[in-house]
Amino acid sequence: MSDAGQWCLIESDPGVFTELIRAFNVQGTQVEEVWSLDDQTLEELKPVYGLIFLFKWQGGNDSSRLHPEADLSVDENVYFAKQVINNACATQAILSILLNCPTIDLGAELDNFKDFTRLFDPYDKGLAITNSELIRGVHNSFARSDPFFLDQTDQSSSEKEDIFHFISYVPVQGALYELDGLSNGPVNLGPCTGDNWLEKVRPVIQERMSRYTSAEIRFNLLALIKNREDVYRTRIGEIDERMRHASNTNNSSELMQLSEERDQLLQRIEMEKVKFKRYERENSLRKHNFIQFIYNIIRILAERGELQAHIEYARKEMSKRIKDRAEKKKGESGSKN
The missing domain is CATH 1.20.5 (Single alpha-helices involved in coiled-coils or other helix-helix interfaces)
Structure with missing residues (x-):
């Protein structure tokens, strides 16, 4: 792997990842932080396109070594790219989900990139990602302006900062995959149907976390999901149709209940707007030169x-x-x- 070069570190934050995706011109998606893997939390996030998991990197714990029994052959239906440059794992984790979900509107540029590189081998796919001006430019839009650089070559190993790594989990063609750019290939974790891949991924993530001491709590899980405002507006449209039917049948109790549900969804939409304004401000501060x-x-x-x-x-x-x-x-x- 080449050195850090012109790729910056990316913070594991839903606002950062959401802006990165929007900068790729991908439509109808956003990223949310997952605080729990319980059924209720995951149900509220659906539809979930994929999960991005952040953990402290330890030498030799790439996916292919942790799952020696898994099939690492590159299925032509799975878009898998090797990570060929340091600090690119955050963007590659995003792309691992985006480029494997046919229901996501990628936008013209990413769609053309996927089509152009579709038949490349994993290493060449990684090179193509590294050399893409769009992808590199979007990634580096979060580079901090800092004239001070710490040279760690003279530091002892105990003084060096911990290294963290992003990987992805995504269902593809009826199978759950763990996609790790540092692995030898896409790890097939077994068959899945519909949304039950979320149930299958839970013990996989928990097992990864169990490999660390109880003192290690620096994990982060992000979900790439459908845009919440779009989801809520679709539900409002369904409620409006039911309200018309309830009105025609003079069902006042159902009409009142549906009206309350509608008001709650409108409140959620306003909360989403406030959240995205906060994301915009926080990201502006991240990029500002202080x-x-x-x-x-x-x-x-x-x-x-x-x-x-x-x-x-x-x-x-x-x-x-x-x-x-x-x-x-x-x-x-x-x-x-």
């Missing part, structure tokens, strides 16, 4: 003679964090033994 702002704060503190005190405080805090981190890792090592 360097000039920070520079001026430092300059003012220096002029007031207050900078040195803040520097000393920061040094003490950093020393404390390094010590706490070392003790935590020592504790984790002891629990393994």
